[in-house]
Amino acid sequence: MRLFNRIWSRTFAYVVLLGFTAFFVVPVIWLLLSPTKTDHELVVGNPFAIGTLHNLSHAIHVMFTFEDYALLNWLKNSAIYSFGGILIALAFSIPAGYGLAHTQFIGRRTLLGVTLFVMIMPATALVLPLFLEANAVHAVGTPWSVILPFSFFPFGVYLAYIFYSSSVPKDLLAAARIDGCNEWNVFRRVALPLARPIIALVTFFAFVANWNNFFLPFVMLPNSTNYPLPVGLQDLLAATPAFNPGQGGQVPIYRPELAIATIVAMAPVLIVFLFAQRSLVSGMLAGASKE
């Protein structure tokens, strides 16, 4: 009876898990296959049929040359905003996490508490206030209006703080001081080289957050040449006859082309996901397992 129950519940678990696998995977497979078909084939054909390379290259050609390579321009903007934000965030959050974990100063606990609060609060809640602020100093429309808010990444500070306080023993730093290092050199020569896993972790989370951010660039950048990809996608969506038949085919962007644009938008994050898997796990463990 016990055995029977166990087999039954395990079978049930597998059935449910496979069902959800379909739910999570089918949209991705459909998306990857759709540019190989024509818009008409998407409507009449089997959703999982594989189309032709000719269709694929046609859709790629149309999408990339659209409006003087707008897609490539958005891709470039996304890269500049995301990596610009990450670089500044890293440059400030690693020392800050170290300082919070291994130095004493008045206001340290307050700073830690405030960091925790802003970290938990959804970043979206600050977008309109940031816009109002940027508007007051006439910074709206500049790349900095997106890069600088991206560079404020309290979660990175928190990760660095946890890493330094849990996996870098004070004795190690004390030894460096005894060897004659000043505070800056203790950080630069001892603490910073140890931070490699945390740099990878912060880069990963900041990249995913920046790359997919829609609301901030949407309000900050009125000019389509400055759009990052997600905002560009909305532009395509508004103009395409695939979703707005009223557009009457002035724009040659149909579903296969939209699928290409979506794939281009998600590919960098997907690649990071696939490649970062192992090092991410080891990075998280490095923070957790050592004393």
Add this chain to the structure above:
Amino acid sequence: MQSVVPKRTSAPLGATDSLNPKLRRKQRNGVAGYAFVSGYFVLLVLFGVLPAVYAITLAFTSTGGHFVGLSNFVKTGEDFRFLPAFEHVGEYLLIWLGSLFVIVVGLALMLHSISRRVSSAFRFIFYLPGALAGAASVLVWLFMLDPTVSPWREFLSLFGFKNLGQTILPGHLPIIFAIIAFWAGAGGWIVVTYGALNNIPNELIEAAELDGAGAIQTALRVKLPLIKKWVTFMLILAFAAGTQLFVEPQLVGEASLGLISPTWSPNELAYYFAFQDNNFNYAAAISVDLLVIGLLCAAVLVFRTKLFEVE
């Protein structure tokens, strides 16, 4: 407690401070501490504190800059679009949090009961759509919900949907956004919940089984109470993020041929006040409403759960 040199109680309380190594170290350490956090502190002030303070100032003043008390909050609250926007988001949150609680916890418990290698493959697959968060996920789901091209067209036709317009009727949006949020976001939470389950000592589970508890009883009566903290964490974070809904109604609205209100969610309403009406004070008032919700969620997490013990 943080001093780095061994305590030297025997050291003479120095005639001059510079001769007292402990004090000297402490002072130097203090200055160094400020140097390390200063860059981040500037960013925190410029892009965390100042915008919030500025929004609060705007929310309490008129377009002419005079202090008007709560007037902006009252007027935006009485606006005919205000209540529906919060109702929409409330409905969405009910479905989204309910599905997070039941399905994410359920799936994590199931993953925890099968072999580790198989479960890691499942976890990766569930996590994968997270790469398409935001605008890309909405676009993908516009395809999925369009009965003319969807791989699930038979399923959609069961409900009598014949075109995209019928699937994305305004009344369907809360559940549609919940599905999108679940598709792109549930995987990450499944990974977190599974990790929490993994931290339960094996002896506890074995003891329950020795006492005759079946798989389901063990899951509900032993495992679930032990991961309560993480489930609370997930629900509060999802709630806080869910109140901020913007890109989903914005993009689906774009494809709805004007059927969906451009002020569907509170953030969209704030955006509308700022960009269509040029009324930054009203926009700031709604932003402050949303900020307060976010702050309350953070306060509950920090003070009521013991998840973020900083020392």
